[in-house]
Amino acid sequence: QVLVVESGGGLVQPGGSLRLSCAASGNIFRIYAMAWYRQAPGKQRELVAAATSGGSTNYRDSVKGRFTISRDTAKNTMYLQMNSLKPEDTAVYYCNVDVDGRGYWGQGTQVTVSS
Numbered sequence: 001q002v003l004v005v006e007s008g009g010g011l012v013q014p015g016g017s018l019r020l021s022c023a024a025s026g027n028i029f030r031i032y033a034m035a036w037y038r039q040a041p042g043k044q045r046e047l048v049a050a051a052t053s054g055g056s057t058n059y060r061d062s063v064k065g066r067f068t069i070s071r072d073t074a075k076n077t078m079y080l081q082m083n084s085l086k087p088e089d090t091a092v093y094y095c096n097v098d099v100d101g102r103g104y105w106g107q108g109t110q111v112t113v114s115s
Contacts (some may be wrong), residue, residue, distance in 0.1 A: 009109030
């Protein structure tokens with residue numbers, strides 16, 4: 001069994017910053033890709049950023065230059081540094097972790113960008 005837990009969400013003003021964390025624990029042999037998704041009310045879940053075990057990263061266009069994904073392999077943890085936040089970044093952010101070829105989701109953390 002694998003447990004994935006996100007943290008770090010909250011309410012922030014436009015232009016502000018937040019750092020999300022995602023920790024995987026349990027029966028883990030190897031973690032491959034780790035990714036952040038988000039889902040706004042009434043919209044489909046969308047990929048925000050991903051990081052492979054080889055160190056490659058990719059971002060959706062709307063967050064390039066503002067968000068940075070990173071991983072701490074030793075701790076099975078991933079982070080998402082979000083700067084210059086905009087109201088349109090408001091969503092529930094989910095972590096997805098590929099553990100031994102199987103994907104696991106966290107419960108999500110709410111990010112609200114509002115003045």
